[in-house]
Amino acid sequence: MSTPNQFDPSRRAFLGATMGGTALSIAGLPSQALARINAPHEHEKLKETTEVFGFCDMCYWRCGLKIRSRDGRAVKIDGNPEHPNNWGVVCGKGNAGLMVAYAPNRLKYPMKRVGKRGGGEWKQISWDEALNEVAENLNKVKKEHGSQALALIGHGSWEKPYHRLAHAFGTPNTTSPVFGLCCGPRGLANMMVVGRNLTGNETIDLENCKYFLMMGRNVTESLHNGETLGWVNGVANGAKVVYFDPRYSITASKADEYYALRPLTDHAFLLAMINVVINEELYDKQFVAEQTLGFDELKERVKQYTPEWAAPITDVRADDIRRLAREMAAKAPSVFVYAPRRMTRSSNDLGTGLSITILNTLFGVWGRKGGVFTPQKYNVPEPDLPEFKHAHIAHRVKTGGDFDFSAMDIPSEHIVDEHGKYQRADGAGVMGRWPIANAQYGLTNEMWRAMAEQKPYPIRALITAGGNGFLNSTNYDIIRKALETIDFYVAADVIPNEMNAYADILLPEASYLERYDDLQIGGAREGYVAVRMPAIKPMHDTRDAWTICKQLADRMDLGAYFPHESIKELLDDRLKKAGSSLAEIEKVGILKTARDDKINFPRDHGNPLKIKTPGGKTKAEFVPSMLKNMGYDKALDYVEQVRPKDDEFHMTFGRVGYHTHARTQDNIWTADFMRENVLWIHPEPATKRGIKEGELVTVTDQKGRSGEIKAKVTARIRKDTIFMVHGFGHWDKRMTTAYGQGVADSDLASYEVEPHVGSMSMGLSLVKVEKA
Amino acid sequence: MRPQLYLFASGLFNQPTPARLEMLRGLLAELREAGPPNAPWGETLIALEPQLDYDEGMQAEYSRLFILAVPCVPAQPFGSYWLEDDQRLLGDSTLEIKHMMAEYGIEVAGNTGLLPDHIVSELEFMAYLAGLDETAHQTQQKLLEQHFARWMPQFTAALREVNPAPRYRLAADFLDQLIDWDRLQEWQLSSPSD
Incomplete structure (x- = not known):
């Protein structure tokens, strides 16, 4: 285990020099903000333009990028024409990625909660303080309740090292909304x-x-x-x-x-x-x-x-x-x-x-x-790591699993498997609960429930890496209760949101334009591996996900799971095992195998x-x-679905080309395209209710949840259905652009559970619409 | 005395630590001793004196005002937030400050987590320039007229609106008084304009 750097406030307060620079004094006092430029005439080089490769983080498709920078500032995002995910094309969201880095509202420094949880009061602390505090609290939970009492919810490419950290810690409870939601x-x-x-x-x-x-x-x-x-x-x-x-x-x-x-x-x-x-x-x-x-x-x-x-x-x-x-x-x-x-x-x-x-x-x-x-695949081996405690769970369904079909009616109190290891708390891959749910990504909805109800066993600590439990899921009461029940919550993200407002410790991440990340390995017609390189230095006092996890692992005696000294070393190690190197991939951004029709279309070749x-x-x-x-083959048979009464509508929601999930509404550039969502309603039911285009209406579901939103009266929708774009209705005032714009579909969508999979059946919600 | 004045202003808006407050108390004593006669900030300094002890509670107030808070940060301490059309950070106005610093062989230290147009950096930059000979007058004038005077009054007005702790209300007063005073100074009026 490496020794963490000890925090020394007196030392930190007067550090004025850069890594390479020399100290500056002003009026006989040491500088607090400035340092001399070390290299002579460095400023003359400021206008040089550089270009690095990356992959996008504005949605989950991950297009290949080329990012141009000048004067230490990223100025243009273009597509990498060699990348099979986009062949050089970048969408509006991708272009607006610059404003992720330059958003005034982004998380800038490690913060510690000082008031009551969720009260919105923090203080700035150093990275050493923050990481020490996280390590201490997680170790405390492990000591008092066991390693399974930690849950991890991630959402995004940056979550990979957090999964590794949580698995190294010894919990099976890592999840990502991709499956259940x-x-x-x-x-x-x-x-x-x-x-x-x-x-x-x-x-x-x-x-x-x-x-x-x-x-x-x-x-x-x-x-x-x-x-x-x-x-x-x-x-x-x-x-x-x-x-x-x-x-x-x-x-x-x-x-x-x-x-x-x-x-x-x-x-x-x-x-x-x-x-x-x-x-x-x-x-x-x-x-x-x-x-x-x-x-x-x-x-x-x-x-x-x-x-x-x-x-x-x-x-x-x-x-x-x-x-x-x-x-x-x-x-x-x-x-x-x-x-x-x-x-x-x-x-x-x-x-x-x-x-x-x-x-x-x-x-x-x-x-x-x-x-x-x-x-095709581009084979890039993962690093050699010690075995994870719950490694066998992750690939259950994919590999055929190790289910005991003779034991179907295992009660949910059965919390350890035949090896004496804890089952997942969300029941994913667990006989008697949600056996066919993906046990690698889990059921995020059920993980929130497990935390809120502390069943089938206590979950006392939570790490979130990106994501927004509230606006990505649908049962706000459960999520709120979960966040209020657990002992310790650490959130890592680039932006503030309704969920991380509850964090005890907030870890500000460098954006995807400011960091290396683990390799993107994809299977298209051609196999490929792509690199994400930093176009600019991390803004403010932010760090990349891998470094955060490595530094936490070192503090929790889990350093063996992060054997590389830096993310660059990890990338180079992986690429060298694949016959390349970091230096080589940085020149082109992506390495590919050639297309091969015989592999892509085997049945066309006999x-x-x-x-x-x-x-x-x-x-x-x-x-x-x-x-x-x-017994789940009954899913093949049709099941009657809910039907609205005369005064009700099916509640539907979906995406639009310039927003992703609940992450982009506070981006000033994407908000310029669409600032708020509106309610699509057919002219006939609108007229019946006296609703005119642009008027404020109240939408209420059968549980009494409601919101106010402007009407878009249009014949482009069925008379028994309403629609709104997903991701709006933010109530976190820290999101100064997104705050109060439109309605959160997630607070109107159903939170019934799909009876075979355990995922959410969000479309079952029926709503009424009236003039506000 | 202008270097000390700007250094003091810069320190008032920096994250409070025991060491920084100790420095501020020293600077304040110096300013009260040797400041310009009839300076507009005389009473502000008197009122600030008892506010400069280190207090853990000030950390949350500092965060609320300048870093992260519910409902939201009322006074973003970045020039570009106030000067750029889309409120972006690291805008053209930030780069202008960066280039101005580079001309004098300095930059924002990498371990501070500050941008060149963070209020702490800008005010400290002015303190640095003020300690140089008169060749820096033109840069100072540009900094004062094209940056400070354009955003800092908006910043202090926003700060006052959220009923800040006395230290920060007084810091806003001091900054306004310093900028108003400095804009009327002879050094500036007599220097050649751009």
Whole structure:
């Protein structure tokens, strides 16, 4: 263990010199702010322009960047034309990344809470004080309650070292909203059927696809450059677009056909499509025969789901369903049933996800040009580290797990596994709770509940790395109670928000323009590894995530898990094991393997698709055996969804092209595009309520939660549905641009739990709208 | 005495530590002893004297006013926040200060966590310039007229609005008095304009 530097306030107060500079005195007193420039004539070099490579942090697609700096200031963000995530394109959000670094409201110095938790009073402390305090408090929790009493919630690329730190500490309770609050059910469905999750940077051969059946995948507004670009190219190459959404989005306006699907009924429509494809023998017969299992059972199970059955449920005519199925089959395998980006909506998201995957599988899209390609990998080994205490949990579902199927009814009080190790507190990967939920990313919603209720066992400390529990999740009471219940909360972030307002210690992070981070390793048509380099020095007194975690690990006797002296050393070590080096990748930003059609499209070259399902099968499973073992194959069957009464609406929300989650509303440049969200409402119900364009309305859900928001009266939405853009309605006054702008959809969305996966069913909320 | 005046002003807005307050008390005694006769800050200094003891409670007040607080920081201590259209930090006005410093062979020390146009840096820069010979007059005039006079009165007005602790109310008074006084000084009026 290395010894932490001891804080010495008297020494710190009078340090005037820079690392390389010499001390300055003014009026006989030592300088407090200034130092002499060490190198002669250094200021003459100030106007030199430099360019470094990075990858974006403004959303979770991670486009490759080139960042130009002059005078120590980042001045322009461009795309890296070699990066497969964006091929040189940067969106509005990406351009506004400069204002993450230069935001006046960002967190600038390590802070310690001085008033009551959440009261909003802090004092500036040194990094040594902050890190010592965090280490002491976490060690205290470990001593009194055990290492499992720590939870980590991360959200963003910077979270990786925090996960490592928490695993080294010895807790299984690390989580990220990506699964339980966003993509979980669809990734899981793909995994169960074909053994790959198809989330993150989806491996769709967009350019060559000839038919997109888009289930609310609003690719032009919930946009990711490479994906949007590929889709646009696909359309330019002649692809037909059929788009389903209760709202006429911009993507709908670009589609050949648009269907205002009844909210939450995607599953019914898809089951009817499967029914037609099977009954009319429109499927890829060779693929189904050679590389799938369970076709006959599937056929039997979907027999009842005829287009005539689906039509009154979905508001899509039966003959349209038949025609769409036939049209797609004619273009297969260069077709794709496109899942929504976020699939935490209905009370059967697993079933919806399964039906999408099944339909894609029937069309034989896997490993085919114009369908889904098999990605390549750039093999960059992780560093050698001591084994983590709960390492076996993380990959449960992916690897087939080590479940004991004979013990289904384990009560939630059963908190340790057969090895005597603690199960995850959120129940992800735990028999008897949420066994199929991803145990690496966990169920963030259930982790908040575990903290609030202190069940199934006490969670006494929390680390958050980015994220905003309130505006990303939906049950504010649970989150507030959790934050008030635990003994110690440390938050690391670049910006202030409603969640980190509760922190006992705030660690200000350098933004993505100011730091190295661990490598970006992706699988596209080509395998790649990309580097993030600092374009400028860290602003204020901020540090990068890896350094923060390393310095905490050293203080907690966990230094063996962070064996490198610096993040640069880690990157160089990893890259050298892959036959390159940090110096080499810094010249180009990205290293790639060449595209190889034989690998990307094995079935176009006479080779079978490599499949390994969690059920241990080497063929795609239409009725996944793991789900059957757990009784969850019932998700294949349609479940009736909630319906609004005459005076109610389905509550829907989604993204817009210039904001990401709840992170960009306080960015002055993105706010310039869109400062507040508005409520989309159809003219007919609006007139009935006397609501005019721009007027303030009150939205209230069945639980009595409500908010005031301006109305956008538009025929571009169903009469039984309202919509608002996600991420607004901030109530943290520290966010001076975002504060009080619009309404938080997260405080109106449902917090019911999807009964198979444990993820949230946010779309079940029904609301009333009245003039304010 | 101008170096001491600006150094004192700079210190008032720096994070309070026991050592810094000790320095401020020393400077205050010096200013009261040797300051210009009939200086406008005479009573302010008298009122400030009992406010310069180190007090743990001042840390939270300092944070509330200048760093991080709920509801929000009322007086952002960065020139560019007040001078740039989009309130960005490290704006063109910041770089101008940085270049001015570089011309004199100085920069903001890397371990301070300050930007060149942080109020502490700018005021200390003026203190430094004031201690040089008259060749620095033009830079001082530019700093005073194009930077201090354009944002510091807004900064002090914002500070007063949130009912700050007496130390910071008096610090705002002192800064206003110093800038008003300095703008009328003979050294400035007699120096060639840009």
